[in-house]
Amino acid sequence: MLMFYIIMLINCINAEHYDCIQIGHEFEDGFESGKDKQCESLSNNYSYYFNKNFTYSDLAFNCNRTYLDGKFTMTSSFDYWDANVIEVMDKSQLLYMEDFIHIMNLSLEKNLYYFGLVIDYIHLFKDGESINKFIINNPVNNKRCFDVTSFNDNSAFEINKNPNDHYLPEDFKNGLDMSDGKAYLISNNRLMRFCPNGIDLDTSVTCTMNGNNYNLSYSGNGNQLFNYPHCQCDDSGETECILNIQQNLNTVDFNNNIIKYTTLNIDHDIILYNFISDKQINVNDDITLLIAPVSSIKEYTQKI
Structure with missing residues (x-):
């Protein structure tokens, strides 16, 4: 659907x-x-x-x-x-x-x-x-x-x-x-x-994750993972994609998805599982970000 x-x-x-x-x-x-x-x-x-x-x-x-x-x-x-x-x-x-x-x-x-x-x-x-x-x-x-x-x-x-x-x-x-x-x-x-x-x-698009398990898009069944159907917005660099994570989520599993054209904003303490890389991670002051386990895939250099 x-x-x-x-x-x-x-x-x-x-x-x-x-x-x-x-x-x-x-x-x-x-x-x-x-x-x-x-x-x-x-x-x-x-x-x-x-x-x-x-x-x-x-x-x-x-x-x-x-x-x-x-x-x-x-x-x-x-x-x-x-x-x-x-x-x-x-x-x-x-x-x-x-x-x-x-x-x-x-x-x-x-x-x-x-x-x-x-x-x-x-x-x-x-x-x-x-x-x-x-x-x-x-x-x-x-x-x-x-x-x-x-x-x-x-x-x-x-x-x-x-x-x-x-x-x-x-x-x-x-x-x-x-x-x-x-x-x-x-x-x-x-x-x-x-x-x-x-x-x-203006090519900037901001998406917010509402669920704990990252997928590239919403299937149309069940609870919507992102705040809008067009999310996730990672698309080979044609869109300036920004990803936020809902405040009540303290863990997110990225399921080894590579989001190399996305900027990830972290504004609260959180653990990211099976996270490989994205374009950049912005972390607010006094915030603890734990990436566990650290990926062995080194195809991209992670900028924080």
């Missing part, structure tokens, strides 16, 4: 602007509907407002615009969800449990929080005869790069090898041009970062 995050925000909008407002926690609970709106239809041109956990129909669902407001989870067991525009409201944090998602427009304003999905594929449209291409709108007055999508498997883009209707990782190699700036893929092509016009790409 692929884990995928979209990171975005918009300003709050009065409820009277929505066509359909969530009532309960399931699609079958219905919606508060605007005049002459058939909100229970599975394909329409309406706007939907959600602010709590929600499971929608097992049938394909298509709508024009979806507003997401708050911290909650949305779930579907069907393999298709089609949205023209997704707008995530101020200080919202969403987890989507999906198999397959179509996205054409991410509207962003103000500060950035997290909107996440657990899916198998992401389909980002190119221009077509009956559909507009995927775009990212830069937040108003924003002058810095920001993260848009995070997922644990870079094959998510490759639902098929036909590049005629959707973008593939190679389309982002030198930055995917959009009217407001460029979108890039970094961290092993698992993190999409957008930089406004005139702003150079």
